[in-house]
Every structure is written in structure tokens, then in C-alpha cells.
Amino acid sequence: MTTDDQWIEQIYQQHSRRVLATLIRLLGDFTLAEEAMQEAFTSAVRQWRQEGFPDNPSAWLIRAGHRRGIDHIRRSQTAQHYSHLIDQPEETGTSAIGQTFDDDQLRLLFTCCHPALPLDARVALTLREMCGLTTEQVASGLLQKPATLAQRIVRAKRKIRDAGIPYEVPEAKELPERLPGVLRVIYLVFNEGYSRSDGEQIFDVHLSAEAIRLAEVLARLLPEGEVFGLLALMQLQNSRQNARQDNEGNLITLEDQDRSLWDQASIDSGFRWLEAALARTPTGPYTLQASIAAVHAEAPKASETNWARIVRLYNALYQQQPSPVIALNRAVAIAMRDTPADGLQLLEELMSHKAFAGYHLFHAARADLQRRAGNLEEARQSYERALGLVSQGPERRFLERRLTELEKFS
Amino acid sequence: MKYVALVYYQESIINAMTEQEWHDLNQECIAGVERLAQQGNFITGQPLQPVETATTVRVREDEVLVSDGPFAETKEQLAGFYLLEARDLNEALQLASRIPPARFGSIEVRPARELPPKD
Numbered sequence: 001m002t003t004d005d006q007w008i009e010q011i012y013q014q015h016s017r018r019v020l021a022t023l024i025r026l027l028g029d030f031t032l033a034e035e036a037m038q039e040a041f042t043s044a045v046r047q048w049r050q051e052g053f054p055d056n057p058s059a060w061l062i063r064a065g066h067r068r069g070i071d072h073i074r075r076s077q078t079a080q081h082y083s084h085l086i087d088q089p090e091e092t093g094t095s096a097i098g099q100t101f102d103d104d105q106l107r108l109l110f111t112c113c114h115p116a117l118p119l120d121a122r123v124a125l126t127l128r129e130m131c132g133l134t135t136e137q138v139a140s141g142l143l144q145k146p147a148t149l150a151q152r153i154v155r156a157k158r159k160i161r162d163a164g165i166p167y168e169v170p171e172a173k174e175l176p177e178r179l180p181g182v183l184r185v186i187y188l189v190f191n192e193g194y195s196r197s198d199g200e201q202i203f204d205v206h207l208s209a210e211a212i213r214l215a216e217v218l219a220r221l222l223p224e225g226e227v228f229g230l231l232a233l234m235q236l237q238n239s240r241q242n243a244r245q246d247n248e249g250n251l252i253t254l255e256d257q258d259r260s261l262w263d264q265a266s267i268d269s270g271f272r273w274l275e276a277a278l279a280r281t282p283t284g285p286y287t288l289q290a291s292i293a294a295v296h297a298e299a300p301k302a303s304e305t306n307w308a309r310i311v312r313l314y315n316a317l318y319q320q321q322p323s324p325v326i327a328l329n330r331a332v333a334i335a336m337r338d339t340p341a342d343g344l345q346l347l348e349e350l351m352s353h354k355a356f357a358g359y360h361l362f363h364a365a366r367a368d369l370q371r372r373a374g375n376l377e378e379a380r381q382s383y384e385r386a387l388g389l390v391s392q393g394p395e396r397r398f399l400e401r402r403l404t405e406l407e408k409f410s
Numbered sequence: 411m412k413y414v415a416l417v418y419y420q421e422s423i424i425n426a427m428t429e430q431e432w433h434d435l436n437q438e439c440i441a442g443v444e445r446l447a448q449q450g451n452f453i454t455g456q457p458l459q460p461v462e463t464a465t466t467v468r469v470r471e472d473e474v475l476v477s478d479g480p481f482a483e484t485k486e487q488l489a490g491f492y493l494l495e496a497r498d499l500n501e502a503l504q505l506a507s508r509i510p511p512a513r514f515g516s517i518e519v520r521p522a523r524e525l526p527p528k529d
Contacts, residue, residue, distance in 0.1 A: 116499060163521050164411045166498035174500070 021104035036069035225280030229287030235270030236293035307337035360389035412522035419515025457490035
């Protein structure tokens with residue numbers, strides 16, 4: 001590769017996402033904007049080689065892309081439909097371009113995460129349009145077939161166009177309703193990456209890193225407490241990445257992790273974001289979950305964990321989100337603060353909840369408390385029940401290991 | 411853009427209402443339509459008689475087939491519709507969320523489709 005090519009490659013890496021976000025606004029159509037951007041880059045390679053690099057490459061690319069897009073519209077049969085876009089003044093000024101980029105990125109994120117789109121399409125669109133991943137990379141990251149995923153993206157883009165999903169950041173009064181949906185998509189992307197067992201992906205896609213990057217962009221553009229809270233939560237969870245598995249890919253529980261392997265830089269960053277989140281009231285669910293992760297991060301040893309504080313945080317979280325999974329985690333925290341029997345009593349009360357019938361983590365948690373309480377036969381039955389429901393490889397091996405340990409004792 | 415808001419609810423909920431509750435709901439709908447009209451969002455709309463009054467018509471091989479009841483048996487029944495003028499889906503959803511039966515039924519919002527020009 002020549003230096004020129006490297007330079008252009010670098011420009012592409014740096015600016016393609018922002019150029020795309022602005023072109024989508026100017027052209028009002030995802031597919032058209034993508035084509036226009038590719039063509040703008042192609043002509044940039046040709047022209048910059050002859051005439052040298054422009055002062056502001058992004059502005060140049062946006063102008064070129066905008067012109068290409070309008071040419072397409074003029075040539076196509078649907079010219080009438082898009083006539084309002086052709087009459088727009090060209091994007092020429094460079095003074096406010098930084099602000100425009102930011103606004104366009106935020107618009108694009110809210111459009112990709114619109115609740116009128118199916119959840120899996122929101123995740124896929126966000127990865128493709130916001131993170132600049134190719135359809136193949138997104139498919140690999142989400143363990144789906146590229147053809148299926150491409151179909152899903154096409155359908156979502158068609159709905160954005162035909163149903164009139166606007167390309168805009170919701171008004172301030174709608175924001176409290178819409179922001180949780182965006183945060184949910186980002187956290188889903190993070191968890192896709194975080195809970196994934198290694199070695200199954202074809203492309204080297206780090207979904208957790210992409211989610212953190214997205215939240216960082218969002219934190220800069222929309223300084224809301226819960227945005228900071230989510231960022232803190234992801235940083236703190238991500239800090240344990242290297243301690244969560246042994247060399248054979250076996251799962252290591254929080255209790256048994258070698259805490260010296262936790263990434264201190266990630267923890268520090270998590271604490272900084274958490275502090276910023278806590279400065280803004282009301283304290284939302286992501287900030288509370290980050291606070292729980294922070295208690296673990298602060299404990300030098302598992303045995304020194306401040307479980308009383310964790311229980312208090314779970315109480316607050318349960319008040320905001322009375323979900324069965326939070327009730328389960330709260331019961332486990334109470335067991336750790338008091339005795340396994342106290343936790344088991346709470347689990348008995350939750351047992352009849354239909355959400356838990358097929359949820360392996362409920363039975364795994366119950367098995368763990370029964371084991372700690374010394375009810376080995378009951379624990380064995382619960383582990384077997386959890387094993388019958390688990391699908392992920394490392395989790396299955398973890399449960400099998402626990403079961404084998406129990407059988408040695410009995 | 412034009413959007414149709416289809417109002418669905420379980421008629422059993424309406425049947426269980428007192429006279430007063432039914433009266434209040436109707437008045438609330440009337441006030442809602444007035445507000446939509448003032449804002450320039452209301453094109454037309456109509457509440458419907460209960461689903462037991464529905465008749466379905468099909469034409470197969472030139473034969474007209476008439477049958478009792480709605481086309482599909484669903485848990486919620488179509489109760490009325492609004493044809494709305496809205497800037498985009500966000501505005502249409504916001505308008506639909508203020509249609510009174512949204513509180514106990516559901517509102518399906520669909521963009522209207524224009525027929526192609528006449529040949």
C-alpha cells in the first residue's frame with residue numbers, strides 16, 4: 001500500500017460513519033446514502049491523487065456524496081417523491097460542521113433504535129450504520145446467517161422509509177420515553193459480546209468494545225445520568241473480562257476470580273462515570289446496577305464484599321424494576337449477607353413464577369445456595385434441572401463440574 | 411403523511427362498563443376528535459358497531475360469498491378508525507397514544523398507501 005492509500009484508508013476509518021450519518025439526513029434514505037458515500041470515496045481516491053488533499057476531507061466527501069445522491073434521485077423514476085430533497089441548498093459551510101456531525105450521529109442512533117422496529121433489527125442496524133460494520137461482520141458478531149441478517153436490515157430500512165420513521169432526535173419531552181430504548185440496544189450489543197464464548201466468530205468483532213464506544217459517543221452528545229450509568233456499568237463489567245475464563249475457556253465465578261487480573265484502567269474509568277451519574281438525580285436502573293458492580297470492584301477479596309450495601313442497592317433497583325430476575329439476584333445477595341437458608345426461603349416464594357420455569361440461572365442459583373446450606377441431595381437435583389435448560393457451552397461445563405464435585409462428597 | 415389508526419379492544423370490557431362510564435368514554439372521544447381537528451391532524455374517522463354486526467364478503471371464481479362475522483377471530487375486535495395527517499411516525503404515534511381506548515385496547519398505526527396514477 002502506498003502512503004496515499006493508507007491516508008485514504010485512514011480517512012475512511014475516521015470519517016465514514018459521520019459522513020454517512022450526514023448523508024442519510026441530506027438524502028433521506030439509508031441505501032441511497034450508502035451508495036452515494038461509496039461513490040464519493042471512489043472519486044476522492046481519483047481526484048485527491050491528482051489535485052492533492054482538500055483542507056477538510058469530510059466536508060469534501062459530504063459535498064461529493066450529496067451531489068452523487070441527488071444525481072441518482074434525478075435519474076430514478078421516483079424523482080417526484082424526492083423533489084423536496086433536490087431543492088435543498090447544498091451543504092457547503094464548514095464552520096458548524098462539527099456540531100452538525102454530532103447532531104447527525106445522534107439522529108442516526110435514535111432512528112436505528114426506534115421502538116417501531118423489531119428489537120433484533122435495531123441491534124443489527126445500530127451495528128451496521130453507527131459502528132460501520134459490514135453485514136458479514138454484524139452477522140458473525142450476532143451468530144446469524146449473513147443472508148438472514150441482510151434480509152432483516154432491508155426490511156427495517158423499508159419500514160423506516162415507508163412508515164415515515166423520522167430522522168431526528170426526539171424532543172425533550174419525549175426523551176425520557178425514548179432514551180431507555182437506545183440504552184437497551186447498546187446494553188444488548190454489550191452483552192452479546194460479553195457473554196459470548198470465544199472461538200465461534202469468523203470475524204474479529206468486539207461487540208463489547210463497540211457498545212462502550214457507542215455509549216461514549218452518546219455520553220458526549222447527551223449528558224444524561226443514565227447514559228453515564230450505563231457506561232460505568234459496562235466499564236466495570238468489562239474490567240473482569242480476563243478473569244472470567246481459564247485457559248480452557250471454563251467459566252470462573254465472581255467469587256473464584258483472580259482479582260489481580262481485573263483491568264484497573266477500566267475500573268477507574270467506570271468509577272469516574274459512576275460518579276458523574278450519581279451527581280444527577282434521579283438515580284436510574286443502570287446507575288444502580290453500576291453501583292452494585294462498583295461494590296464488587298472495591299472488594300479486595302470476595303469474602304470482604306459489602307453484601308449489606310448490595311442488598312440495599314437491589315432493594316432500590318427492585319422498586320424501580322420489579323422484575324423476577326432482579327428478585328432472584330436480590331435473594332442471592334440476602335443469602336450472602338445473612339445465611340443460605342434465608343436466600344432459599346425467598347427463592348421458594350419465587351419458585352412458582354412462570355418466568356423461572358425455563359430459566360437455568362434460577363435453578364443454578366438455587367443449587368448453589370442448597371450446596372452452601374449443606375443440602376447436597378437437593379443441590380444435585382437443582383443442578384440437574386439447570387443442566388437440562390442450559391444452552392451455552394462454558395455454562396454447561398461449569399454446572400457439570402459443580403455436579404461432579406458434589407458427587408465426590410456424597 | 412397520512413396514517414390510519416385502527417382502534418382495537420375487547421368488547422367484553424365495554425360490555426362490562428356502566429352507563430356512566432360508557433357515556434364518559436364517548437364524550438372523551440368527542441373531545442379528542444375536536445382537538446385533533448383543531449390541530450389539523452384529523453382527516454376523518456368513525457367508530458363501529460360491535461363485531462357481532464359484521465359481515466364478510468369474498469368473491470371466488472365470480473361467486474359472491476357472504477358469511478357472518480369478521481374475517482379473522484381475534485382476542486381484540488376492531489372498534490373504529492381514524493385517518494390522521496401527521497408529519498411522521500413519531501407524531502402519528504403520539505396522536506394515537508391519546509386516543510382513549512389506547513388505555514385498555516390497542517391502536518394499530520399504519521401509513522396510508524397511495525394508489526398509482528390512473529393509466
